[in-house]
Amino acid sequence: MSVVTDYEIDQIERANATDAQPVLFVHGLWLLPSSWDRWATLFEEAGYVALTPGWPGDPQTVEEANAHPEVFAGKSVGDVADHLDDTIRRLDRKPAIIGHSFGGLLVQILAGRGLAAATVAIDTAPFRGVLPLPLSALRAGSPVLRNPRNRNRAVPLTYEQWRYAFANAVDEEEAKQLYEEFAVPASGVPIFQAAAANLNPWTEAKVDSENPERGPLLIISGEKDNTVPWAIANASYRRQQRNEGVTEIAEIPGRGHALTIDSGWREVADKALEFVRRFV
Numbered sequence: 001m002s003v004v005t006d007y008e009i010d011q012i013e014r015a016n017a018t019d020a021q022p023v024l025f026v027h028g029l030w031l032l033p034s035s036w037d038r039w040a041t042l043f044e045e046a047g048y049v050a051l052t053p054g055w056p057g058d059p060q061t062v063e064e065a066n067a068h069p070e071v072f073a074g075k076s077v078g079d080v081a082d083h084l085d086d087t088i089r090r091l092d093r094k095p096a097i098i099g100h101s102f103g104g105l106l107v108q109i110l111a112g113r114g115l116a117a118a119t120v121a122i123d124t125a126p127f128r129g130v131l132p133l134p135l136s137a138l139r140a141g142s143p144v145l146r147n148p149r150n151r152n153r154a155v156p157l158t159y160e161q162w163r164y165a166f167a168n169a170v171d172e173e174e175a176k177q178l179y180e181e182f183a184v185p186a187s188g189v190p191i192f193q194a195a196a197a198n199l200n201p202w203t204e205a206k207v208d209s210e211n212p213e214r215g216p217l218l219i220i221s222g223e224k225d226n227t228v229p230w231a232i233a234n235a236s237y238r239r240q241q242r243n244e245g246v247t248e249i250a251e252i253p254g255r256g257h258a259l260t261i262d263s264g265w266r267e268v269a270d271k272a273l274e275f276v277r278r279f280v
Contacts, residue, residue, distance in 0.1 A: 003056070008087055011051045016092045020049040021117070021280050026084060028101025028125070029186035030157055030166070032058055032065060035261050039098070039269050046273055051095065053087045055080045055187075065184035072154035075187040077102070077194075078204035081109045088115045094215075096276045100260045101125055101228065102190050104219075105205065108240070111215055112208030118279040120272040121236070122220045123228040123257055125190070128197040128206040129239050132231035140165040140227040140257075141191050150188040157183060169224040169256030174263060182261055209240045216246035218275040220268060222255035248275070 004012075015022040023043050025036040033052040040050035055075055059065040065072070084106060088095060094117040099107035104124025111119040126132075143161050144150045157165065159179050166183075167175035190205070197205040208214070217240055221233035230251065237249040252259060252268055259268050 004083075004087055004090070005054070007060070008051075008053045011053070012087065012090045015049045015051055015095075018049050020047060022051055022091055022093065022095035023048045023276065024051040024053065024084075024088065024095040024097045026053070026097065026099035026103035026106050027055075028099070028103040029190060030162075030184060031100075031182055031261070032062060032184055034061070035100075035182055038265060039260070039272075042266070042269050043273060043276075046277070048096075048276075051087070053084060056083045059184075062182065062184055066156070069154040069156060069185035072185050072187045074152055074189060076189045076204055077105065077109070080190075081106055081204070084110055085113065085115065093117070096120075096280050098122070098272055098276075099124070101257065102194075105194070105207070108207045108209075108217070108236075111217060112211050114211055114213030116215045118215055118276050119217045120220065120275055121217065122260060122268065122272070123222055123225050124219060124233065124236055125194050125228065126197065126205075126232050126236065127194070127239075128200075128203050129209075130232060130235045131198065132229075132235050134229045134231050136226040136229055137232060141195065144186075144188045144191040145195060151192045153188050154185040155188050156185040165227045166258040167256060167262070168226055169222070169254060170258065170262050178258055178261060207239070210242050212244055214243050214245050216275075216279045217243070217248070218272070219249045220271060221249065221251045222257060222259045223251055223253050224255060225257045225259075227257040246279075
């Protein structure tokens with residue numbers, strides 16, 4: 001069972017003690033909540049109150065994460081979604097929610113449960129009903145998918161794997177800096193769940209895209225993303241268009257999967273902030 005941590009409780013209590021609109025950020029695989037620190041500062045300067053909950057069992061630092069990779073093993077999409085669901089339901093008002101990669105899938109799951117005032121999904125992992133599976137996405141997922149035993153393991157990326165999956169759109173110096181500053185091991189389960197989502201009717205990697213309580217949704221795609229190419233982002237958008245609410249998509253030119261943490265993060269954050277401001 002998921003346990004809301006003292007760190008998360010402190011953030012919830014802080015949000016509930018203010019009249020500011022909460023905005024909750026959800027990271028994806030191979031990152032930690034601290035990857036959102038600059039975003040949280042930007043949104044707070046804009047008048048919001050930011051929350052950066054972790055996945056269940058997330059360490060506080062990259063150093064701790066790399067020293068104890070086993071803590072990531074076995075975490076499924078459903079485990080994380082339920083943990084975030086518990087966190088959100090402790091807030092006094094619905095937050096806007098912003099997620100990257102598998103965090104982008106998770107915020108769509110939460111929005112489909114009617115828990116979001118507005119949602120931004122950035123380079124979102126695919127869910128059941130999203131059919132394209134480009135070769136670059138398969139290559140980016142291959143460090144996990146090539147060995148079935150990785151399903152129940154924590155899997156780190158080598159620098160070369162990180163360079164392809166995350167940092168292909170930045171120069172070598174920045175790619176190495178991002179790897180040292182942000183990269184941590186990740187649970188193998190979500191990758192296998194996403195890969196098999198269209199073969200498993202009971203998959204946890206599914207979204208209720210037709211719930212009228214979903215709220216407004218923006219999908220952001222990085223033009224050069226190898227991990228979640230435009231074909232996946234656009235297919236997710238088409239599924240979400242079934243909803244009666246506002247559904248939009250934007251492509252950020254020249255950007256890869258690291259677009260939320262690289263030197264151009266502010267362009268993406270401003271796009272997300274502009275969307276959230278329109279609705280909350």
